[in-house]
Amino acid sequence: MPTSDIILLEEDFRVIRDLIQKLRNDANARVVCLVDRNGQQIACVGEAEALDTTALASLAAGNVAATDSLARLIGEKDFSTLYHEGEKDNLHLSIVGGKVILVVIFDERSSLGLVRLRVKKHAGELAAALEKMQQRSVQARSGKAGTSPFTDITDEDIDSLFGK
Amino acid sequence: MTFINYAAREINCKIVYYGPGLGGKTTNLKWIFGKSNPASRGKLISLATETDRTLFFDFLPLDLGTIRGFKTRFHLYTVPGQVFYDASRKLILKGVDGVVFVADSQAARMEANQESLKNLQSNLKDQGYNLMKIPYVLQLNKRDTASAMALEEMKRQLLIKNEPVFEAVAHSGTGVFDTLKAIARMVLVELRKTA
Incomplete structure (x- = not known):
């Protein structure tokens, strides 16, 4: 398989959520989300x-x-940042740590300049947290960080999803 | 690439519906959307042209239920089938966990099926995947058409690894959920193997 699974542990989630919350406050943004490049939402x-x-x-x-x-x-x-300007809301997309997309939605309470500045300021910390998350994913897959809940799922568990 | 979220107690998997243009990939998703409980599905997003041809992708998030306290969410994508959208097709295969190939049963479309199947193999390879190793299901759609080829002949021409085969008429729902269940099951079994 070319890409490894992402495993987001509770403690990593809390760190990431706190970091993007800090960014949201500093940038005066409406919403900040972190999204994996394959389209999975990590935190919002x-x-x-x-x-x-x-x-x-x-x-x-x-x-x-x-x-x-x-x-x-x-x-x-690549283009490391994308910006979409709307009448009320604007969307700023940037790549953090080469792997994850940081989405910032902001309105007239903020500005593109402020968002760019704050994103740049917080990107390093976020990239470090993501790197840690990735290392833990690798450890979790190799069984060093606790047992995956899916190692012992049974055929019955799977059948139950389909109402059999 | 499965995403296991311990914080939200969710597991997210990506399934891609692949196949030639006008073969019924979007119709599969529309049927699933129409028949699923609104509480367990998200919006159906279609990035389509003015004439309703898929331009980039269709996307439907679907909750199948809970396993061991984890919500299992499947993200269903289609690719644009038309030959010239190859760059977009390649992008959508990123992070795929399972593929459904929707073949058109009409005799005149067999060449397009074969071309699309080759294209799938090549695009998967470009993304670092091997079709022989990932969960894969073949759906033979449009079984209700007058020029539908015989089942055995279609299998002979399109089977690549003894994958499960489903006959379907996507616009009336025949075979749609059977196909989805089969690929979802294969993805979960794969997850058990790699967990």
């Missing part, structure tokens, strides 16, 4: 109740993937 903070964050994660990953391909077409390695 802010005014996200009315937002379909699953769809947001999938579309953000699609957007970044398409833009990366465009970059390569014109001889660039």
Whole structure:
């Protein structure tokens, strides 16, 4: 398999959530989400109740993937940030640690300059937390960080999903 | 690439519906969307052209239930089937856990099926996957059409590794959930192996 599974442990989640919450406060943003490049949502903070964050994660990953391909077409390695400007809300997408997409949604209470500045400031800390998460994923897969709940799932467990 | 989230007690898997243009990939997702409990599914997102041809992908998140206290969520994607959208197809295979190949049973589309199957193998390879090793199901769609090829002949031309085969008529739902259940089961069994 080319990519390894991501395993997000509770303690890593808390660290990541606190970091993006700090970013959200500093940048005066409405919502901040962290999304895996394959479209899986890792964490989301802010005014996200009315937002379909699953769809947001999938579309953000699609957007970044398409833009990366465009970059390569014109001889660039990638475009590290994307910005979409709306009438009220704006979307700032950036790659953190080469692997994860940081999505910041902000309105007139903030500005592109402030968001860019704060994202840059917090990116290092976030990248370090993500690196740690990845190391733990590797450990968890090799059984060093506790047993996976899926090692002993039975055929009956799987059947029960399908109402048999 | 399965995502196991201990904080949310969720496991997320990605299934991609692949196949030639107008073969019924989007119709599969629309049927699943229409027949699933609204509480267990998200929005169906379609990035389509004005004429309803898939431009980038369709996306449907679906909760299948709980295993050992973990919510199992499947993210279903389709790819654009038209030949010239190959760059987009390749991107959607990133992080895939299982593939459903939706073949068109009409005799005139067999060449397109074969071309798409080759394209799948090559695009998976580019992403570092081997079709022979990942969960894979073959769906023979449009079994209700007048020019549908014989089942055995289709199998002879399209089977690649003794994968499960399902006959389907996606617009009326025949075979749609059987296909989904089969690929979901294979992904979970694979997860048990690699956990």
